[in-house]
Amino acid sequence: MDVRGIRRIIPLLVLVILALSVMSAGCIGENAKNIPSETPSAESKVQTTGAPQLVEIVDSVGRHVEVPARVDRVLAIGCTLREVVYLLRDEAPEKVVGIELREAAEVRGENGKWPAGLDLPYIAAYPELRKKPVIRSGKTLNLERIVELKPDVIFAGPWNADEADEIQQKxxxxxxxxYVGSVGTKEQLEKYYDSLRLMGRILGKENRAEEIINTMNSYLADLDGRTKGIPDQEKPTVYIAGRAYYGTHGVLGTDPHWPPFEWVHAKNVASEVDGESKGINVDKEALVQWNPDVIFVSAVSLPFVLSDIENDPAYGPLKEKPLYSVMPYCWFAYNKEVGIADAYFVGKILYPEKFADIDVDKKAEEIFVEFLGERGRDAYRILKERYRAFEKITPGEGE
Structure with a gap:
C-alpha cells in the first residue's frame, strides 16, 4: 500500500477507536455505583470491575475485610447501632435495615433488668427505628433474615474474629x-476514636466522625480545665452505685474508672480495683470500709440500690451520705452523650463554684443535639421523663 492509501486509512481508524471508547464509557456508567463525596481513604484499593466496587479495610481486631465503596444499607449488631446513628443522624432510619430485640422492646425486661427501646438515647431520638425487623435476641442471630435484608455491611461490637468470620462466611x-465500649481510660478513648473513624470511612461520613471526636475532645477539655487544678485534699471521695453491666445492679455494682469521675478528676474509692473502665461488683466489706463521702447512682438501678441500703444493716453508714441519681451511661452498652452530661452534673455537685455557669438541663440538651442532631432535644426530654436523674435522693422516701 502506498503512502496516500495509508493516509486515507488513519482517519477511519481514529473514528473507530473513538466510537469504542464512548461505548466502553457507557458500560462503566451503568455498572459502577457513584462514590459518595466522603470516600474511604483507601480509594487506591477500589476494585473497578463490573461487580460492586470494594475497599479493603482493617477492623479493630486486625481482620482484613473488603467492604463496598458505597454503603446504602447497614446492619449494626452487638450494640453498634448507637454509633451508626451518631454518624448518620437523619439518614439512619432510611439506611438501617434491622435492629436488636432490646432496641425494639416496648417495656423493660425481667423486672427492669434490661432496657426498653425508648430507654436508649439513639432510639428515643429516632423512634421509627423500632419498626425495623429484629435480627438478634440475646445471643441468637437470625442469619436467614439478615440475608433477606441484604445489608451492604454488618458492624459488630464485642465479637471475636472467628465469630465474625463465621457470620461473614454464612x-x-x-x-x-x-470498638464501641467504655471510654474511661486514655487507651479506651483512643480505641473508640479509631473505630469511629473506621465506621465513618465505611459509611462515607469521615467528616462527621471527626466532628464527633472534636466535640468530645472539646467537652473533655472543658471539664478538665474546670477541675484539674483542685487539690486532692479538697476533693470529696465518691462512688458510682448500680452501674449497669449485663443488666441493672444493686449498690455493689460499680466502675473503677467511671468516665464522668475520670473527666472531672474525682476521687473514686474503687479506682484501685482495676485499671480499666468496666462494670464490676465489689465486696460489701470493701464498700463499707471505703465509706465514700458522696454516692452517685445510675437511675436505672435506683430501686435496687435503695433496697440494698435501706434493708441491709451493714450499709447503715451509707444512709447518711449524700445520694444523687445520674442518667445511665452504660445501658445496652455505652451512651457517650449521657456520660458527658453526667460529668457536668457530677462536677456541679462536687465543685459548685467551678460549674456555677452550668445549667445541667441546658448543657445536657446541647450535648444530646451534638451527638444525635436536632432530634436530640426530644431524646433528652423523653429520657428525663423515664428516669429519675440529676436529683438528690433520700433513702427511705421511696422511688
Missing amino acids: TGIPVVIV
Missing part, C-alpha cells in the same frame, strides 16, 4: 468488628 456479607 451470609456472604462483610462483617466489621469495631
Whole structure:
C-alpha cells in the first residue's frame, strides 16, 4: 500500500477507536455505583470491575475485610447501632435495615433488668427505628433474615474474629468488628476514636466522625480545665452505685474508672480495683470500709440500690451520705452523650463554684443535639421523663 492509501486509512481508524471508547464509557456508567463525596481513604484499593466496587479495610481486631465503596444499607449488631446513628443522624432510619430485640422492646425486661427501646438515647431520638425487623435476641442471630435484608455491611461490637468470620462466611456479607465500649481510660478513648473513624470511612461520613471526636475532645477539655487544678485534699471521695453491666445492679455494682469521675478528676474509692473502665461488683466489706463521702447512682438501678441500703444493716453508714441519681451511661452498652452530661452534673455537685455557669438541663440538651442532631432535644426530654436523674435522693422516701 502506498503512502496516500495509508493516509486515507488513519482517519477511519481514529473514528473507530473513538466510537469504542464512548461505548466502553457507557458500560462503566451503568455498572459502577457513584462514590459518595466522603470516600474511604483507601480509594487506591477500589476494585473497578463490573461487580460492586470494594475497599479493603482493617477492623479493630486486625481482620482484613473488603467492604463496598458505597454503603446504602447497614446492619449494626452487638450494640453498634448507637454509633451508626451518631454518624448518620437523619439518614439512619432510611439506611438501617434491622435492629436488636432490646432496641425494639416496648417495656423493660425481667423486672427492669434490661432496657426498653425508648430507654436508649439513639432510639428515643429516632423512634421509627423500632419498626425495623429484629435480627438478634440475646445471643441468637437470625442469619436467614439478615440475608433477606441484604445489608451492604454488618458492624459488630464485642465479637471475636472467628465469630465474625463465621457470620461473614454464612451470609456472604462483610462483617466489621469495631470498638464501641467504655471510654474511661486514655487507651479506651483512643480505641473508640479509631473505630469511629473506621465506621465513618465505611459509611462515607469521615467528616462527621471527626466532628464527633472534636466535640468530645472539646467537652473533655472543658471539664478538665474546670477541675484539674483542685487539690486532692479538697476533693470529696465518691462512688458510682448500680452501674449497669449485663443488666441493672444493686449498690455493689460499680466502675473503677467511671468516665464522668475520670473527666472531672474525682476521687473514686474503687479506682484501685482495676485499671480499666468496666462494670464490676465489689465486696460489701470493701464498700463499707471505703465509706465514700458522696454516692452517685445510675437511675436505672435506683430501686435496687435503695433496697440494698435501706434493708441491709451493714450499709447503715451509707444512709447518711449524700445520694444523687445520674442518667445511665452504660445501658445496652455505652451512651457517650449521657456520660458527658453526667460529668457536668457530677462536677456541679462536687465543685459548685467551678460549674456555677452550668445549667445541667441546658448543657445536657446541647450535648444530646451534638451527638444525635436536632432530634436530640426530644431524646433528652423523653429520657428525663423515664428516669429519675440529676436529683438528690433520700433513702427511705421511696422511688
